[in-house]
Amino acid sequence: MPKINSPAELEKLREGILSRRDPNKPCIAVCTGTGCLALGADKVVAALKEEIKKHGLEDKVDIKETGCPGFCERGTVVVIYPEEICYLQVQPDDAEEVISQTILAKKVIKRLLYVDPTTSEQAVRESEIPFYKNQMRLIIGSNIKLDPKSIDDYLALGGYSALAKVLSQMTPEQVLEEVKKSNLRGRGGGGFPAGRKWEECRNAPGEVRYVIVNADEGDPGAFMDRALLEGNPHSVLEGLSIGAYAIGSHEGYIYVRQEYPLAIENVTIAIKQAEEYGFLGENILGSGFDFTVKVHRGAGAFVSGESSALMTALEGRVGEPRPKYIHTAVKGVRDSPSCLNNVETWANVPLIINKGADWFARIGTEGSKGTKIFSLVGKVNNTGLVEVPMGITLRDVIYKVGGGIPGGKKFKAVQTGGPSGGCIPEEQLDMPVDFDELTKAGSMMGSGGMIVMDEDTCMVDLARYFLNFLADESCGKCVPCREGIRQMLKILTNISKGKGREGDIERLEELSQVTKDASLCALGKTAANPVLSTIRYFRDEYEAHIKEKRCPAYVCKELISYYIDPDKCKACMICLRQCPTGAIAGGKSQIHVIDQEKCTKCGTCFEACPPRFGAVKKISGEPVPPPIPEEARMIARESKEK
Amino acid sequence: MFPSELREQEEDQVKEKKEVKTAAAANGKIDKIIDKYQGDASALIQVLLEIQRENRWLPKEALEKVSKKLEVPLNQIQHIATFYKAFSLVPRGRHEVQICLGTACHVRGGPRILDRVEEVLGIQAGQTTTDMEFTLETVNCLGCCALGPVMVVDGKYHGKIVPTEAEEVLKSCK
Numbered sequence: 001m002p003k004i005n006s007p008a009e010l011e012k013l014r015e016g017i018l019s020r021r022d023p024n025k026p027c028i029a030v031c032t033g034t035g036c037l038a039l040g041a042d043k044v045v046a047a048l049k050e051e052i053k054k055h056g057l058e059d060k061v062d063i064k065e066t067g068c069p070g071f072c073e074r075g076t077v078v079v080i081y082p083e084e085i086c087y088l089q090v091q092p093d094d095a096e097e098v099i100s101q102t103i104l105a106k107k108v109i110k111r112l113l114y115v116d117p118t119t120s121e122q123a124v125r126e127s128e129i130p131f132y133k134n135q136m137r138l139i140i141g142s143n144i145k146l147d148p149k150s151i152d153d154y155l156a157l158g159g160y161s162a163l164a165k166v167l168s169q170m171t172p173e174q175v176l177e178e179v180k181k182s183n184l185r186g187r188g189g190g191g192f193p194a195g196r197k198w199e200e201c202r203n204a205p206g207e208v209r210y211v212i213v214n215a216d217e218g219d220p221g222a223f224m225d226r227a228l229l230e231g232n233p234h235s236v237l238e239g240l241s242i243g244a245y246a247i248g249s250h251e252g253y254i255y256v257r258q259e260y261p262l263a264i265e266n267v268t269i270a271i272k273q274a275e276e277y278g279f280l281g282e283n284i285l286g287s288g289f290d291f292t293v294k295v296h297r298g299a300g301a302f303v304s305g306e307s308s309a310l311m312t313a314l315e316g317r318v319g320e321p322r323p324k325y326i327h328t329a330v331k332g333v334r335d336s337p338s339c340l341n342n343v344e345t346w347a348n349v350p351l352i353i354n355k356g357a358d359w360f361a362r363i364g365t366e367g368s369k370g371t372k373i374f375s376l377v378g379k380v381n382n383t384g385l386v387e388v389p390m391g392i393t394l395r396d397v398i399y400k401v402g403g404g405i406p407g408g409k410k411f412k413a414v415q416t417g418g419p420s421g422g423c424i425p426e427e428q429l430d431m432p433v434d435f436d437e438l439t440k441a442g443s444m445m446g447s448g449g450m451i452v453m454d455e456d457t458c459m460v461d462l463a464r465y466f467l468n469f470l471a472d473e474s475c476g477k478c479v480p481c482r483e484g485i486r487q488m489l490k491i492l493t494n495i496s497k498g499k500g501r502e503g504d505i506e507r508l509e510e511l512s513q514v515t516k517d518a519s520l521c522a523l524g525k526t527a528a529n530p531v532l533s534t535i536r537y538f539r540d541e542y543e544a545h546i547k548e549k550r551c552p553a554y555v556c557k558e559l560i561s562y563y564i565d566p567d568k569c570k571a572c573m574i575c576l577r578q579c580p581t582g583a584i585a586g587g588k589s590q591i592h593v594i595d596q597e598k599c600t601k602c603g604t605c606f607e608a609c610p611p612r613f614g615a616v617k618k619i620s621g622e623p624v625p626p627p628i629p630e631e632a633r634m635i636a637r638e639s640k641e642k
Numbered sequence: 643m644f645p646s647e648l649r650e651q652e653e654d655q656v657k658e659k660k661e662v663k664t665a666a667a668a669n670g671k672i673d674k675i676i677d678k679y680q681g682d683a684s685a686l687i688q689v690l691l692e693i694q695r696e697n698r699w700l701p702k703e704a705l706e707k708v709s710k711k712l713e714v715p716l717n718q719i720q721h722i723a724t725f726y727k728a729f730s731l732v733p734r735g736r737h738e739v740q741i742c743l744g745t746a747c748h749v750r751g752g753p754r755i756l757d758r759v760e761e762v763l764g765i766q767a768g769q770t771t772t773d774m775e776f777t778l779e780t781v782n783c784l785g786c787c788a789l790g791p792v793m794v795v796d797g798k799y800h801g802k803i804v805p806t807e808a809e810e811v812l813k814s815c816k
Contacts, residue, residue, distance in 0.1 A: 034784075034785060034786050034799070035786045035788055035789055035801075037799065038786055038789055038792070038799030038800070038801045039789070039801060072786065072787075072788030072789060073788050075788075075789075217785065218782070218783070219783070220743075220744030220745045220746070220747075220748075220782045220783035220787075221744055221745035221746045221783060221787050222783075222785075222787075223783075223785035223786065223787055226785040258691060258728055259781065259783075259784055259785065260785060296687075296688065297687070297688060297691055298687075298726075299687050299690070299691055299722075299726035299727070299728040299729065300726050300727030300728040301725060301726050301727065302782065313687065314684070315684050316682075316683055316684035316685060316686035316687055316688075316714075317686075317718070317722070318718075318721050318722050318725045319725070319726075320725075375746075375787055375788075377745075377746035377787040377788055377790065378745070378746050378749045378750065378787075379749060379750075383746075383787070383788035384788050415745065418745070449745065449746075449787075451745045451746055451749060453749055457749050462748075462749075465745070465748050466745075469782055472782075473782070475725070578806065580758065580761060600757075602754060602757055602758065602805070603754060604805060604806075607804070
């Protein structure tokens, strides 16, 4: 690769790439993000390649392995250009038809299209699918258009033009002003204004400064940073380089958790390519600005995503937080000023530079600008990554984009902000999504996990789940966090086991307050949010567990029993055969009965029972009816006797 | 960790003397990994991660070697090796099974997958079967939440899995 020495040469290179590409040449883009790979995208790619070879189309059709376009629920996702035909849930067996029908005969394969569950209408193009139509995909939209392992793909989409612009036309101060004016807030959790952090870091005393990408996406239920780093690593690198220029840093780190092997691979390749072209290294684009980036893998610790902990980990020490009377922007890695932003925050930077701060600030609400990527998961029809403008209501995200709750179940709550966030009930669904509104509701934006829960989710169990997670992940350095979480977890576990006592709710509230006030870092300071928000909105569920020993959602194992309704049981033997402990008695034409002593409450029978019978029931808060006497168990099968 | 568990782990280590020998044979590789980072002490976690990946666990000999080469006290290495989840100080099974218990997987039935797998393998999360075939672990989110519940066996992801399927996957490994 030739080294690019000026913005003019970059434009020439870009023209060269574009001139070699025919926009009308068919291109099959297959999502090969971690989600689709889990569903067999690699086999789809192999099958498509095989078919292309069979038809001798190697020169006539391109195949592109892209990053995640977000619609993971319907993977493997395949988009065919230039028509932009979007096929969902593609299997390797479909490859033959895709090539012979769509590529050669120019016909759309109807069965692979998206079908609207309510109107039964089919959508041919990606942009016609409601899931995508109601989004504003500024950041993640490019993922399906480029091969993350190809820098030329990124350049073809206008990549590195923002870097060229700042290096040739703007002073670092101007870049800083632009980012401040855009009011970009950190996408990692707290929502601290990025421009202010940059400025603080720039003005801090010191010779060496560092810029860092935080890709230690530890929040369970959030995966937008993985998708961005995997699918469009150059956009993050470009943003980071612009930040480094504004701050006056020459060394950058990308801290990626090791649970994301593909992200590590793709970003490492991207750095190498950028170095070869000279977008990283010495004298970038002939401007005299030097900047290098290193990848650092995290080793699996949630608390290491906290800024001061992450910086300690970068030094090769244990990633524990420290008090932050002095910000890390002033004293961070090796006591030098260090600016840490999340993946999504950095990815926003090239956009702001290219389109201008005024344009960016027009999107969103008063306090929160731009778009935010959420991972919409849990009990919702269209799960996946969604990018929406700030200020959209939760209802629109869940119902318009997410397509509502599956199986005709009732919505109960949506959990935002990961383990530091809280649950928001139905009454508050019309709340606009922005940093400040979510905080007011007792939750937080966090990194953008949005977990939808239906009537089958127990709120006490959920609070217990989060505290269990936090107790496990607390580094143990400060007592309020370590002991506070542990005691709260103890109380919650007791409640979920039916050992709750009067006054437990008040005790939880008191412990929450202390943990919140006295903990060292954000992990402890926000640890009580899942507890407080569930008590605030679902106090009746707590009371049902404590007073009636009843789990209204039928989740807490100790409080429920499984029971086969003798009037509904058709003695089909399905549950009986599947029961792992052999707790179900019965036989052919003999009504099945669960031995409550042997039952481990695994729920297999409940799921195995065909829905048209629906004989297996969950019971909570009341005694299990006695088994029907042996002699009454025989079923007369009329149809068979005929 | 309870003292009894610790004792069990130690016993396991003794039992697996054979594994230790293979680890010693892999020492050449360990040297190579350390050399790659040119004795840079700040690369300690990266070095340990690579040894872990190469060897699947961190034998004491390897840690001593790292300590010498990178000039980092052994207790600091121990601190790191016990703090992070990625590291194992005991030998691990031939197949690594991870069950995701992230929030999305939790609400979609992840714990039930874990229950079934624990039952099938006869071990608890964090343990290795006595025949050294399987090591079972839970993880807090693998980032493919749309596919929950998720189980990963030897790096292969199994999404939207139900307990009976999980059992079949494990059986197919044997």
